[in-house]
Amino acid sequence: EKMVLEVRDLHVTFKTYGGTVQAVRGVSFDVYQGETLAIVGESGCGKSVTSSAIMGLIPTPPGEITKGQVIFKGKELTRLSKKELRKIRGSDISMIFQDPMTALNPTLTVEEQLTEGIKQHKSISSAEAKKKAIEMMKLVGIPNPTERMKQYPHQFSGGMRQRIVIAIALMCEPELLIADEPTTALDVTIQAQILELFEEIQEKTGVAIILITHDLGVVAKIADRIAVMYAGKIIESGTKREIFYKPNHPYTQGLLHSVPRLDLKGKALEPIEGTPPDLFAPPAGCPFTARCPHAMEVCEKVMPRSESLSSTHSVDCWLLDERAEGMRLA
Ligand code: SF4
Numbered sequence: 001e002k003m004v005l006e007v008r009d010l011h012v013t014f015k016t017y018g019g020t021v022q023a024v025r026g027v028s029f030d031v032y033q034g035e036t037l038a039i040v041g042e043s044g045c046g047k048s049v050t051s052s053a054i055m056g057l058i059p060t061p062p063g064e065i066t067k068g069q070v071i072f073k074g075k076e077l078t079r080l081s082k083k084e085l086r087k088i089r090g091s092d093i094s095m096i097f098q099d100p101m102t103a104l105n106p107t108l109t110v111e112e113q114l115t116e117g118i119k120q121h122k123s124i125s126s127a128e129a130k131k132k133a134i135e136m137m138k139l140v141g142i143p144n145p146t147e148r149m150k151q152y153p154h155q156f157s158g159g160m161r162q163r164i165v166i167a168i169a170l171m172c173e174p175e176l177l178i179a180d181e182p183t184t185a186l187d188v189t190i191q192a193q194i195l196e197l198f199e200e201i202q203e204k205t206g207v208a209i210i211l212i213t214h215d216l217g218v219v220a221k222i223a224d225r226i227a228v229m230y231a232g233k234i235i236e237s238g239t240k241r242e243i244f245y246k247p248n249h250p251y252t253q254g255l256l257h258s259v260p261r262l263d264l265k266g267k268a269l270e271p272i273e274g275t276p277p278d279l280f281a282p283p284a285g286c287p288f289t290a291r292c293p294h295a296m297e298v299c300e301k302v303m304p305r306s307e308s309l310s311s312t313h314s315v316d317c318w319l320l321d322e323r324a325e326g327m328r329l330a
């Protein structure tokens with residue numbers, strides 16, 4: 001498999017009047033062609049900030065990538081100029097946001113919005129751009145594309161609008177699609193259709209997808225691999241089966257509520273008692289200590305290291321580290 005994106009030890013901070021928030025604290029992962037990596041976690045865990053950092057969309061200031069690398073097809077994105085990033089964004093890397101209404105411009109026709117980006121990014125004639133737009137409308141399952149492209153966003157249903165947003169994202173044939181809560185604003189039936197569409201598109205185009213979500217039903221449906229984020233860190237990652245059937249981190253276990261099933265349709269993350277740590281002053285040790293039913297003395301003092309349970313499954317937890325026993329006694 002071909003690696004499309006490599007994120008290495010990413011750190012992102014935000015300066016506020018109350019101090020500096022350490023929103024992302026050393027995140028690493030890879031994404032391969034044709035796969036869907038789901039990044040899951042509660043709101044504020046850093047998953048959206050991670051995706052914004054990949055896209056070069058961290059507002060600086062107050063935000064800053066203080067450390068780490070985002071390597072897309074061998075290019076280090078964090079070192080590129082705004083102009084170079086703009087060239088990649090919307091072309092090689094596309095993003096789909098939660099609310100299709102805010103992603104679309106109500107005053108432009110769908111055709112204008114479909115062809116706008118590709119005309120900017122590629123030297124292409126209007127006729128070619130239009131042909132491509134029709135092709136993409138077909139790909140996302142909108143009937144009568146030639147006629148319907150002349151209409152405005154409000155003339156489409158919510159589900160159709162999200163299809164249009166996806167068509168726009170695909171116009172330049174991106175290698176990576178980042179979808180941040182792409183179905184949260186849609187009702188359950190439409191959600192299922194959009195998820196099927198993602199799968200279809202991936203099969204046809206081989207695009208790699210990073211799916212940011214808090215919805216385990218969505219994850220169960222389309223993820224190949226899952227990274228679980230907590231307090232700015234990935235605390236467990238693995239294949240879908242590893243995470244759903246063999247969750248090892250107490251936080252992941254809590255999320256799944258010890259019911260590892262793949263039919264958690266529309267089910268939000270289980271609430272776990274307590275709140276995540278304050279990221280103005282993150283704890284020195286495991287960020288889950290205060291909420292963890294298995295916490296040991298070492299946990300709050302020293303950060304657990306990443307333990308590999310398989311070539312695809314890794315967990316940051318002292319329970320898996322044999323040194324914990326000695327450190328507890330010490
Ligand atoms: Fe719980 Fe300790 Fe593991 Fe953290 S390191 S999840 S506190 S057992």
Ligand code: MG
Nearest residue numbers: 043047048180
């Ligand atoms: Mg978010």
